[in-house]
Amino acid sequence: MSGVPYTDPLPLGPDTTQYRRLTTDGVATVPAAGRQMLAVDPEALRTLTETAMRDMAHLLRPSHLAQLRAVVDDGEASPNDRFVALDLLRNANIAAGGVLPMCQDTGTAIVMGQRGNRVLTDGDDHRHITAGVHAAYARLNLRYSQMAPLTMWEEVNTGTNLPAQIDIELAHGDRARYDLLFMAKGGGSANKSFLYQESKAVLTEARLTAFLEEKLRALGTAACPPYHLALVIGGTSAEYALKTAKLASARHLDALPDSGSPLGRGFRDRAMEARVWELARRIGYGAQFGGKYFCHDVRVVRLPRHGGSLPIALAVSCSADRQVKAAITPEGVFLERLETDPARHLPPVPDDRLSGEVVRIDLDRPMDRIRRDLSAVPVGSRVSLTGTMVVARDIAHARIRERLERGEPLPDYLRDHPVYYAGPAKTPEGRPSGSFGPTTAGRMDGYVAEFQRAGGSLVMLAKGNRSRGVAEACRAHGGFYLGTIGGPAARLAEECIREVAVLDHCDLGMEAVWRIRVEDFPAFVVINDRGEDFFAPIASPPLQISSRPQA
Numbered sequence: 001m002s003g004v005p006y007t008d009p010l011p012l013g014p015d016t017t018q019y020r021r022l023t024t025d026g027v028a029t030v031p032a033a034g035r036q037m038l039a040v041d042p043e044a045l046r047t048l049t050e051t052a053m054r055d056m057a058h059l060l061r062p063s064h065l066a067q068l069r070a071v072v073d074d075g076e077a078s079p080n081d082r083f084v085a086l087d088l089l090r091n092a093n094i095a096a097g098g099v100l101p102m103c104q105d106t107g108t109a110i111v112m113g114q115r116g117n118r119v120l121t122d123g124d125d126h127r128h129i130t131a132g133v134h135a136a137y138a139r140l141n142l143r144y145s146q147m148a149p150l151t152m153w154e155e156v157n158t159g160t161n162l163p164a165q166i167d168i169e170l171a172h173g174d175r176a177r178y179d180l181l182f183m184a185k186g187g188g189s190a191n192k193s194f195l196y197q198e199s200k201a202v203l204t205e206a207r208l209t210a211f212l213e214e215k216l217r218a219l220g221t222a223a224c225p226p227y228h229l230a231l232v233i234g235g236t237s238a239e240y241a242l243k244t245a246k247l248a249s250a251r252h253l254d255a256l257p258d259s260g261s262p263l264g265r266g267f268r269d270r271a272m273e274a275r276v277w278e279l280a281r282r283i284g285y286g287a288q289f290g291g292k293y294f295c296h297d298v299r300v301v302r303l304p305r306h307g308g309s310l311p312i313a314l315a316v317s318c319s320a321d322r323q324v325k326a327a328i329t330p331e332g333v334f335l336e337r338l339e340t341d342p343a344r345h346l347p348p349v350p351d352d353r354l355s356g357e358v359v360r361i362d363l364d365r366p367m368d369r370i371r372r373d374l375s376a377v378p379v380g381s382r383v384s385l386t387g388t389m390v391v392a393r394d395i396a397h398a399r400i401r402e403r404l405e406r407g408e409p410l411p412d413y414l415r416d417h418p419v420y421y422a423g424p425a426k427t428p429e430g431r432p433s434g435s436f437g438p439t440t441a442g443r444m445d446g447y448v449a450e451f452q453r454a455g456g457s458l459v460m461l462a463k464g465n466r467s468r469g470v471a472e473a474c475r476a477h478g479g480f481y482l483g484t485i486g487g488p489a490a491r492l493a494e495e496c497i498r499e500v501a502v503l504d505h506c507d508l509g510m511e512a513v514w515r516i517r518v519e520d521f522p523a524f525v526v527i528n529d530r531g532e533d534f535f536a537p538i539a540s541p542p543l544q545i546s547s548r549p550q551a
Contacts, residue, residue, distance in 0.1 A: 049132025222464025363387025437489030475531025
């Protein structure tokens with residue numbers, strides 16, 4: 001069997017990660033079967049997992065923060081690009097205090113591990129890792145987002161943020177080392193993972209570029225750009241292509257080689273990365289509200305494939321760029337160093353450099369007056385909101401629709417106040433709010449026309465672009481959609497949200513209807529009462545792409 005040709009499909013170079021040692025407890029070197037083995041106690045796995053989940057909720061990689069600072073410093077960036085990047089840096093500074101997580105969607109806990117052949121555990125690794133996830137979400141100001149199906153139609157929140165996704169595999173070679181990658185994947189970011197089943201016909205430079213432009217335009221801003229974008233061309237199966245894209249979006253595969261081999265090793269195509277990065281810059285989405293910083297960077301991985309199948313996978317890591325590497329070795333338990341002092345990335349930038357005129361909107365007035373003021377503001381303009389809003393998202397919208405279907409009117413709160421699509425994390429003791437950023441607006445698109453016909457949802461606030469049907473409903477009923485920055489949930493809680501109280505459907509937990517009072521809450525007019533959509537012009541003809549390298 002030693003003569004059978006074998007190639008690692010994802011051969012990585014040396015690990016250059018900067019680690020910190022958590023402990024030497026729970027690891028020991030023991031002899032067994034004539035070899036030195038690494039024995040790992042259950043508590044080491046549990047403690048490592050809890051610490052990783054805590055760090056990810058509050059801290060980011062230094063490289064990610066440096067990329068945000070580069071946006072602020074770029075004289076060619078749009079004012080909106082710079083405004084969003086600076087807001088995300090301020091958010092990181094608040095989250096690093098360890099009280100408010102950086103995003104209200106504290107994610108599905110995902111753990112991917114590679115266990116060396118000379119690592120000994122009690123065999124119940126999944127249970128110990130799960131215990132660490134449970135402890136972190138129970139003790140910290142995070143959010144429980146996992147829904148358990150009772151029947152095909154009925155669900156309940158698990159109240160623990162479990163189950164976690166845990167995938168442990170055997171590492172290649174002779175190793176006394178346990179490597180793990182921890183991720184916290186929010187719903188908005190996860191929803192922007194796509195699989196396309198294509199064929200050999202797309203494998204020309206011109207056709208692949210045109211294909212990718214179409215998909216990038218469809219990607220939109222709902223998952224909080226600037227993105228770390230990953231594209232995988234090929235794969236021995238659809239699921240392997242998607243898994244590889246997720247790993248690449250976390251920059252976990254950066255050490256891949258730059259060329260393939262006759263035996264089918266995967267590699268990075270850096271020339272294609274430069275082309276796609278330039279395409280993303282020129283499309284015009286920018287860092288959520290126009291500009292060139294749709295993506296921080298791009299990874300393109302080419303994999304072997306079956307001759308009759310060409311999977312193409314796309315994935316993003318969003319502004320809540322939450323992943324951290326770990327390693328257990330004979331020297332101890334190690335976790336990747338994240339940035340504990342993000343303030344050093346904050347530049348002294350005057351506010352007037354970041355944005356033009358800001359229109360202030362008083363929300364504590366009749367809805368007709370609010371709409372009259374918004375009607376005078378061009379799409380793409382920034383507004384500052386102060387006053388009362390109601391908060392409702394997926395499940396609350398479904399329940400309110402049931403009222404309409406029974407012949408009942410909309411609740412007054414949807415008629416009298418703007419509606420903010422969001423769901424908060426836990427509220428820390430002594431504070432008015434937990435992290436409370438926007439959720440993806442598009443998930444509520446199917447309700448808009450119906451609710452607006454009934455006199456409600458005439459001013460909506462969330463993140464991301466929306467369907468043409470929403471613009472048509474706003475034109476028909478005099479409605480507005482305001483987009484706020486996706487990502488800075490801790491800053492919104494710290495500086496903008498003054499009061500929070502449950503208003504309706506209290507049994508839904510974070511999905512309940514809330515009443516909140518805000519002060520200087522930032523937003524942009526995306527769709528107005530004439531049906532004008534700020535993002536619509538981005539659907540333009542294909543662009544001529546230069547081969548300028550990535551910064």
